[in-house]
Amino acid sequence: MTTHPSPPAAASTDRGVGSLLRAWREQRRVSQLELALRADSSARHISFVETGRARPSEEMVLRLAEHLEVPVRERNALLLAAGYAPRYPETPLDDPALDTLRDGLERLIQGYEPYPALVVDALYQVVAANRGILMILDGLPEHLLTPPVNAMRITLHPEGLAPRIRNFPEWRGHLLAQMERQIALRRSDRLRELYEEVAAYPVPESETTATAPDGEPPQDVPYFALPMRLEHEGRTLSFVSSISTFNTPMDVTVAELAIETLLPADPATVKYLHALSP
Incomplete structure (x- = not known):
């Protein structure tokens, strides 16, 4: 069977948003500096977010998720891990x-x-x-x-x-x-x-x-x-x-x-x- 890379572990309330963002960044093979430049931030701030020394704003979570091409479902998981309400609904198709x-x-x-x-x-x-x-x-x-x-x-x-x-x-x-x-x-x-x-x-x-x-x-x-x-x-x-x-x-x-x-x-x-x- 062909092997494939393992995605970041599933989000949960006992795992901080910083470690989740770091997992996505590493999977996308993007450096902290490159991500900071894309998101109009600084490598220092990205480092603080990933290590839990700084809590990102809701806007920052969404901005980082966008530049990391995180799927919409997982963006909700990132928001929850950061202490914010999910942004994207999941409407049944027959609604x-x-x-x-x-x-x-x-x-x-x-x-x-x-x-x-x-x-x-x-x-x-x-x-x-x-x-x-x-x-x-x-x-x-x-x-x-x-x-x-x-x-x-x-x-x-x-x-x-x-x-x-x-x-x-x-x-x-x-x-x-x-x-x-x-x-x-x-x-x-x-x-x-x-x-x-x-x-x-x-x-x-x-x-x-x-x-x-x-x-x-x-x-x-x-x-x-x-x-x-x-x-x-x-x-x-x-x-x-x-x-x-x-x-x-x-x-x-x-x-x-x-x-x-x-x-x-x-x-x-x-x-x-x-x-x-x-």
Whole structure:
């Protein structure tokens, strides 16, 4: 299994904000002087904060967290450790306050059809998907499609998409590396547990019987990014993945949402998907 850096330990009321900030700074490989210059402070003050000799203001906590790229959820933990109230709410996605957000996400992924698109949360649980995704998932066993549906389990499970992905070793490596980056960024035991689960799935033997979407044998294509080459009804479709998140989120739930779109990687896949579109 590929190793990954351990994130700072989880915040608690018996651990000071200084030690938490130092852990984030060290993980980001930023010196006290560099952080001070970014945050319009001094290395001396940063040192005093980290050693507990000075209590940072609420504004300073947030400023340091921003320059250290601390996730929104963990910014709340830093504020609590410093003795301040959390700044960012965590609104359930089905709350009426997020009706506009949900409607916008649905319109966005539906407008992307016939190409596949979905929305996932911080644990890769699918919160919305369009008909392009449903086409890809057709025929998977019910136990993988029972809510909450998890995108990583569906893709890497030996009864999921794994046997259909022609270049599965490469795509698996890409997904596990993506999860490792998220583990390094966030403090989440649940995400680490998910990683360990899916990384332990057996790797199915690849098959090479699928044809290209136009019915011809697959050809070597100079792809502009690593594609997922997926078998669908005896043909091989090629997609590249793009992931979008919200800029400057003010809610933990919103901060942890990601929109993944699968862009056709060759003209034959484009033609095939449009032919299937109603």
